[in-house]
Amino acid sequence: WINFMLDQVGQLLKSGKFNGVFTTGGYIAGPAIIAARLLGLPVIIHESNALPGKVTRWFGPLCSTLALGFESASKYLPKGEKVWVGTPVRSSFLENQPLELPIPEDVPLIVVVGGSQGAIAVNQLVRQCAPAWFDAGAWIVHLTGEKDPDADSLEHPQYIQMPFYNNMAALLQRANLAISRAGAGTLTELATTQTPAILIPYPYAAEDHQAFNAASFVDAGAALVFRQSELTSQLLTTKVVHLLESPQILEQMAQKAASLAVTDSAERLATLVRQLVI
Incomplete structure (x- = not known):
């Protein structure tokens, strides 16, 4: 079923002519991250919590950049390109x-x-x-x-x-x-x-x-x-x-x-x- 998911996501990315993937994690993000990287597409994952979720910890090293909501999250992500960007709020x-x-x-x-x-x-x-x-x-x-x-x-x-x-x-x-x-x-x-x-x-x-x-x-x-x-x-x-x-x-x-x-x-x-x- 993993190969099936990767194939489905890969086809979607190719047919949609996507230039990259932006994700906020969660289990649903795993296949998208892998498929995008297999196609050579850049992937950005935004992690809003101080303790990164499992998908961020497991697949973060595959991503082009890990964008962090808490600067302290970096210590739980020893590998990968990391940048502290905070978490967006509404303009109000x-x-x-x-x-x-x-x-x-x-x-x-x-x-x-x-x-x-x-x-x-x-x-x-x-x-x-x-x-x-x-x-x-x-x-x-x-x-x-x-x-x-x-x-x-x-x-x-x-x-x-x-x-x-x-x-x-x-x-x-x-x-x-x-x-x-x-x-x-x-x-x-x-x-x-x-x-x-x-x-x-x-x-x-x-x-x-x-x-x-x-x-x-x-x-x-x-x-x-x-x-x-x-x-x-x-x-x-x-x-x-x-x-x-x-x-x-x-x-x-x-x-x-x-x-x-x-x-x-x-x-x-x-x-x-x-x-x-x-």
Whole structure:
């Protein structure tokens, strides 16, 4: 079946008169990488995580260039031509965006986001901690995802709950602190918006790759990280209140987050493609 897949992909590449292949990895990329190289076509693979996926580790040495979202990923890829380009974000993140939510300008804002699927365990912790954060003067925007059966269980004048929010650029630009999973896309947005964060890596991510992503932010001083299995409501309450009472620490974390941002990532990738393919 491997030969069949390679033959099918090779025929597609030849019939389409492709000049090269750009991939972001995943098991489906393997045959495309091999077929392209057998045809002498350049291949660029973009790896957004700090721990490269298996396809990147296995087939990366065959590629013309490995484009890295995290500079630290390089140590897991001893072979191959590597370049740090970051991970592109939507253009809205690169400009100041108005936040169209009824939040006073002079209050600290905590944004809770569980990633594309939400995070019920994190949601439960946040609702337990919220009263103490309200007492500290904070407002909370809580993006619960669509699968939390208790999403509507907390009501408070300083609390806004919704499954998702379309203008994440505006929300993170306004936030004083984010509580988040540690997917590569979310961390890229946090770095671009210079948002300090408490990260709770998704414990069931493949090869625990979110923990590696989070470690890059912790090492830079841009975030705190806690394992979900070890995090209690008391610990989370205390850490958040301490940060809210320490604006100088939040400012330092914001500056460190900015140091991780590659705001011209899309341009770097486009230049790489032009150099190798066009």
